[in-house]
Amino acid sequence: MAAGKGGIGILAVVLVPVLVVMLSMWVLFFGGDSASACTVGSGTQINVDGIAADAAVGAYTHDQLVNAALIANAAVTLGLPAAAQTIGVQAAIGESTLRNLDYGDGAINPDGSVADSIGLFQQQSFWGSVAERMDPTSSASLFFARLPGVAGWESMDPSLTINAVQGNADPNYYTQFRADAVAIMTFLTGGSPAGAGGGGCAVSGDAKALAVNLVAAMGAGKLVLAEDRYAAEIRGVADGSASSICGIDVRILQVITIALNNFGQVGVSDLNRQCTGSIEGAGTESAHWINGGGHAVDFYSLNGHGLTGCDTDSMKLLSILDPLVPAGSRAGQAQCRTATYSHITQFQDTTNHLHFDVGFTDGPVANP
Template identity: 25%
Template sequence: MSNESSPGRRPVRVGALAAALTAALALLCCTGGAGAFFLTELGGEAAELIDPVSMECTGDFEVDVTGKMPRFSDYGEPQMRNAAVIIKVGQEMKVPPRGWVVAVATAMQESRLLNLANRTVAESQDIPNEGVGADHDSVGLFQQRASWGTVRQRMDPEYASRKFYEKLVDVPDWEKLPLTVAAQRVQISAFPDAYAKHEELASRIVDALAGGAARTALIAGEQVCDAAASGDIAASGWTAPIPGGVGSGFRTASRPAHNGVDIAAPKGTVLRVAATGRVIVSRCDPDRRGRLSCDVDGWPGKGGCGWFVDVLHAQGIITRYCHLASRPLVSVGDTVQAGDQIGVVGSSGQSSGPHLHYEVHVDSDRSSRGAIDPVPFMKSKGAPLKGAG
């Protein structure tokens, strides 16, 4: 297994990384694709979002829209009640939980989960509202325009949610699309990449209101709790990178500098990216003597991560994949979707046998300072690492 937790001994400053990403993402500014969203409000809610979800995935997803509501960050009871209505309508329409996450995240961006009127409606005092949004004809939780229905209809949270879902399920393969792409196909927004930054908190809200539903994956036609792996994606948008079991853990007493976990798997096992993101590193990590010798199996004490990949996700989360058997299948700048293959498991670098060394970092910090324990993090996403408690 790996004896070196981080590659290259070349810490990258967050500012430099952000500048480099800004330049790279500028190339995609006019495409409306997923690649341009990742630097929008990095941090922000992230400190709260990295906490593991405490609620177990119960499989009981019925939502109570009238009971006491939980509170999240700046989202109070009225907003949570609106989120509950959005989820309830999705349930009634038999939209899978991934759709609930997309819908809640979209309403977070469009209205902060408030039923907003425009100025004309608010001044008329004819229709109850929870604040004033834009001055044009957009109203309601999703800021829907006149073509979506009458003002009174669009100001009804149930009607607005139903119209959103009707358009969402008509998008081909919407379940497999990055959240920001799926939402934009419905909303046709002037800010197409703004939705993704809400995915983490939207998943937590869905979990809290619907019994851990964001931690389920659709497998063989059934929503299964905490089982996202082998290309199956949880409603949270995450999957386990390989279906192996954790051996060496995160910063153990015997290996306090081990900034990730080692997941055992045969050489050649398909390695998948854990969530939608953008590749920021894809290369051979030098060994202790500065040699680029990743095309051969490594050994204990050799040093280096071997062939490895770093991927930047929304909210400044970075995942790292070390000891690939051969050159990664992705390059710096590539946008990858959750479950895409990025390489195969191997034993390059400092390694005593085939396995994946997997790390999770926060705050866009690739150094050891940004590393967190992947085990509770992945469990909170419904994609637990096997063999981990």
């Protein structure tokens, strides 16, 4: 792989076993990325010839989708499970945007040599011959041949798994490409859309279990609370110490979990205002406050992008939530959106976050 993507060049071969141990310990203490439970894959060969010439998934067009299919098929040929298909595509997006490049970024390896990375996976010469690295199927096979050597890879954060195989410096580098990989595999396999419940992403209905997982996500840097007082609310639910006015509606915990299942990092700026004594905006009539509080969540960022309620990430999250949340759930920032929803009603709110609440409905969050 190219050192410009955090690569460590030739030393990767030596350091991979060490990285595997370190990353396995990271997963043991902090848990894997919840998105790893959202893998879409057929586990069978994809008909490459059946990909239409005008096919597109977002910015990815025909040739890139063909390369993704060839990667997925290589995993099947080697007898790997469906999860490997998505991981391989995710890796190649991060390395080459699924383009079979005959050049690298010219980065310098730790030993002073110039990286000679090429192909979909930007593999250097120690991976194989030029012909192998420039052939989509062969280069994918080189990647997948090393995958089983990553202990516990099927339960690890996908980015950490890829990092252990590729040997790049930043273990979280590939997280940003997860959603695209899932979307591409969904298209290629005709699977269910990525999201809560999609691809086997069932969401627990147990508040404490949800909160424990969210605490782990905070420790891993996947869930970021703008203020520690709101992080303390989640910790209180997790350890059972939350008072009657410091709880969080289980459905809000589910909504946050769904967001984590679909985005590499989630930023939350508000939860239970009654617990913190905050009276702002709608005051004591807010879903943040009523009935003990904690029936609303304000998201301020997704994947590190600030939210307005009408940006691409906000719209994506709302489209994922709409079929799952009970009718009467509400989203703020209506003034900057033209979209309509089946279950979500909308109201005007300041456009520096995405507000979502279930404070005025009794229905449950559904799992498909």
